[in-house]
Amino acid sequence: MKRYRLTYFLGQSFKGLWRNGIMTLASITVLMSCLVVMGSFVLLILNIDENLEKLGLLNEIVVFVDDTKTDEEVEEIHKELEKIPNVAEITFISKEQALEEEKEKYKEYSGLYELVEGDNPLRDSFVIKYEDNSAVQPLVDNISRTDGIAKVNNRADLATSIENIKNGISHVLIWFMTILFVVSIFVIINTIKLAVHSRRAEISIMRYIGATNWFVILPFIFEGIFIGIISSVFAFFIQWYIYGYVVTEMAGTLDFLSIITFDSIGHYVALAFLGIGIVTGIIGSTISTRKHLKA
Amino acid sequence: MIEFRDVKKVYPNGTVALDGVSLKINDGEFVFIVGESGAGKTTLTKLLLREEKASSGSIIVRSNRDEETAKKPAVYDLSKISDFKVPHYRREIGVVFQDFRLFPNKTVFENVAFAMQVVGEPTKIIKRRVPAILNIVNLTEKSGSYPSQLSGGEQQRVALARALANNPQIIIADEPTGNIDPKMSLEIMNLLVKIHKRGKTVIVVTHEKDLVDYFQQRVVKIQGGKVISDGVGGMNV
Ligand SMILES: Nc1ncnc2c1ncn2[C@@H]1O[C@H](COP(=O)(O)OP(=O)(O)OP(=O)(O)O)[C@@H](O)[C@H]1O
Numbered sequence: 001m002k003r004y005r006l007t008y009f010l011g012q013s014f015k016g017l018w019r020n021g022i023m024t025l026a027s028i029t030v031l032m033s034c035l036v037v038m039g040s041f042v043l044l045i046l047n048i049d050e051n052l053e054k055l056g057l058l059n060e061i062v063v064f065v066d067d068t069k070t071d072e073e074v075e076e077i078h079k080e081l082e083k084i085p086n087v088a089e090i091t092f093i094s095k096e097q098a099l100e101e102e103k104e105k106y107k108e109y110s111g112l113y114e115l116v117e118g119d120n121p122l123r124d125s126f127v128i129k130y131e132d133n134s135a136v137q138p139l140v141d142n143i144s145r146t147d148g149i150a151k152v153n154n155r156a157d158l159a160t161s162i163e164n165i166k167n168g169i170s171h172v173l174i175w176f177m178t179i180l181f182v183v184s185i186f187v188i189i190n191t192i193k194l195a196v197h198s199r200r201a202e203i204s205i206m207r208y209i210g211a212t213n214w215f216v217i218l219p220f221i222f223e224g225i226f227i228g229i230i231s232s233v234f235a236f237f238i239q240w241y242i243y244g245y246v247v248t249e250m251a252g253t254l255d256f257l258s259i260i261t262f263d264s265i266g267h268y269v270a271l272a273f274l275g276i277g278i279v280t281g282i283i284g285s286t287i288s289t290r291k292h293l294k295a
Numbered sequence: 296m297i298e299f300r301d302v303k304k305v306y307p308n309g310t311v312a313l314d315g316v317s318l319k320i321n322d323g324e325f326v327f328i329v330g331e332s333g334a335g336k337t338t339l340t341k342l343l344l345r346e347e348k349a350s351s352g353s354i355i356v357r358s359n360r361d362e363e364t365a366k367k368p369a370v371y372d373l374s375k376i377s378d379f380k381v382p383h384y385r386r387e388i389g390v391v392f393q394d395f396r397l398f399p400n401k402t403v404f405e406n407v408a409f410a411m412q413v414v415g416e417p418t419k420i421i422k423r424r425v426p427a428i429l430n431i432v433n434l435t436e437k438s439g440s441y442p443s444q445l446s447g448g449e450q451q452r453v454a455l456a457r458a459l460a461n462n463p464q465i466i467i468a469d470e471p472t473g474n475i476d477p478k479m480s481l482e483i484m485n486l487l488v489k490i491h492k493r494g495k496t497v498i499v500v501t502h503e504k505d506l507v508d509y510f511q512q513r514v515v516k517i518q519g520g521k522v523i524s525d526g527v528g529g530m531n532v
C-alpha cells in the first residue's frame with residue numbers, strides 16, 4: 001500500500017518559508033494589514049447599523065390625524081393607510097394614550113397637564129413601520145395624499161443621508177479591499193515563485209524520479225496556507241487590541257452610542273480572518289505553481 | 296521492450312535532432328548508444344523519458360509485471376500518453392546523468408530513500424531496501440555522507456542507486472562516466488553490467504571508445520539524427 005507522509009509536505013513548506021524569510025515576512029505583513037483594515041471597516045459598519053436600529057430612525061413614520069375627524073373616520077383612515085405599498089406595520093396611538101405617555105414622561109411637572117384635562121391638545125396618530133428604506137419618499141407622498149392626515153413626521157431626509165454615508169463607506173471598503181487583496185495575492189505569488197525558483201533543480205530531479213504534480217506543488221500550496229493562517233492569527237489579535245482601544249476611547253465621550261462588544265463578534269472575526277487568509281494563500285500559491293502543473 | 300518507429304524530432308528553433316529513427320530494444324538487453332557530439336543521443340533519451348515529445352513517429356514502451364514491487368504490466372505509447380500519466384511512466388525507468396543531479400542537502404541514504412518517498416513507499420520498506428541497494432553499488436559505508444563529501448565516481452554510484460530505488464526494468468545512463476576519471480569509469484560501467492546481469496534493460500550513451508570496445512555489447516551508432524549502424528561488437532561495428 002502506497003502512503004504519503006504529511007510530515008514531509010509540512011516540513012518542506014516550513015523550510016521554504018524559513019529560507020525565504022524576508023519574503024515570507026512581507027507576505028504576512030501585507031495580508032495581515034489587509035485583514036485588519038477590512039475588519040475595522042466591517043466593525044465600523046456593524047456599529048453604525050446597530051445604532052441606527054436602536055434609534056429606530058430608519059423605518060418609522062409618525063402620522064398625525066386631523067383632530068376634526070371622528071373615531072369612525074379615523075378607522076377609515078387606518079384602512080386606507082394599510083393599502084399603501086411598503087407599509088409593514090401600523091400602530092394606532094389615540095390622543096388619550098399619547099397624553100398618558102406625555103404625563104408619564106413629565107411626571108415631575110405633574111401640574112402641567114392638569115390644566116388641559118378634558119381638553120386634550122394632542123392628536124390621534126399612527127406609527128407606520130415600513131420595509132424598504134430606499135423608497136421612503138414615495139411612501140411619505142402617498143401618506144400625505146390620504147384624506148384626513150394633518151401632518152407626516154418622518155426622518156426620511158436623515159435616514160437617506162445616513163444610508164448614503166453607509167453606502168459611501170461600503171463603496172470605499174469594497175474598493176480598498178479589492179486593492180488590498182490584489183496586493184496580498186501578488187505578494188504571495190511572488191513569495192511562492194521565489195520558493196519554487198530556489199528549488200527548481202530539486203523539482204527537475206523529482207520529475208525524473210517520477211514525482212506527480214501534486215507531490216511537487218503541495219509543499220508550496222501549504223506555504224501559501226501557512227502564510228494565510230499566520231497572517232490571520234496576528235490580524236485577529238491586532239484587531240482585538242485596536243477595537244478595544246477605540247471602544248474605551250469612545251466610551252468616555254460618546255456614551256449615548258451603543259457599541260457592539262468584541263466578545264460577541266470575536267469568533268466571527270476569527271473565522272472570517274482565517275477563511276479569507278487561507279483562501280488568499282491558496283489562490284496565491286496555486287497561481288504561482290500553475291505552470292509547474294505540466295510534466 | 297522499447298520500440299522507436301520512424302521517430303523524428305524537430306526542436307522549436309527548427310533543429311532536426313532525430314530524423315527517421317527506428318530502433319527496437321528488447322527486455323534485458325544492454326545497448327550502447329554512440330555518436331559524435333550533436334548527433335542526437337541526448338535527444339533520444341529525452342524522448343524516452345518523455346521530457347520531449349517526438350514530432351512524428353511513435354515510441355512504445357512495454358513493461359512487465361514486477362514481483363518485487365507488485366507492479367502490473369503496462370504499455371505506454373509516448374505520443375499519446377497524457378501529462379497526468381507521465382510521472383507514473385517515469386517510474387518504469389531509472390535515469391543517470393553525466394552531472395549526477397543529487398540533492399546536495401540530503402545524505403546518500405536520504406537521496407536514495409527520497410526516490411522511494413516520491414512514489415509513496417512506506418518507511419518500513421524504504422528502511423529495508425535502501426541498504427540493500429547501497430550494497431549493490433558498494434556504498435554501504437558512505438550511507439551518512441553528503442554528496443559534497445564524495446568523489447565523482449561515488450556520487451555517480453549514488454545516482455545509480457537512486458535510479459535502482461524503485462526497481463525499474465529500464466536503466467538509462469546519459470554519459471554516466473563523462474565527469475569521472477577513467478579508472479572510476481570502468482567501475483561505473485562494471486556496475487551497469489552487473490545491473491544488466493540482474494535482468495535489467497540498460498541503455499548507456501557514451502563517448503568512450505575504449506569502454507565500448509572492452510564490453511563487446513550491442514552498439515547503436517547515431518549520426519546526424521539517423522541510426523547509421525546497429526550490431527554487437529566494438530565501436531566500429
Ligand atoms: N532544446 C533544444 N533546442 C534546440 N536544439 C536542440 C535542443 N537540444 C538539442 N538541440 C540540438 O539537437 C541536436 C542534437 O542534440 P543532442 O543533445 O541530442 O546531441 P548529443 O548527441 O547528445 O550530443 P553530445 O554528445 O554533445 O551530448 C544538436 O544539434 C543540438 O544543438
Ligand SMILES: [Mg+2]
Pocket residue numbers: 336337338469
Ligand atoms: Mg548529449
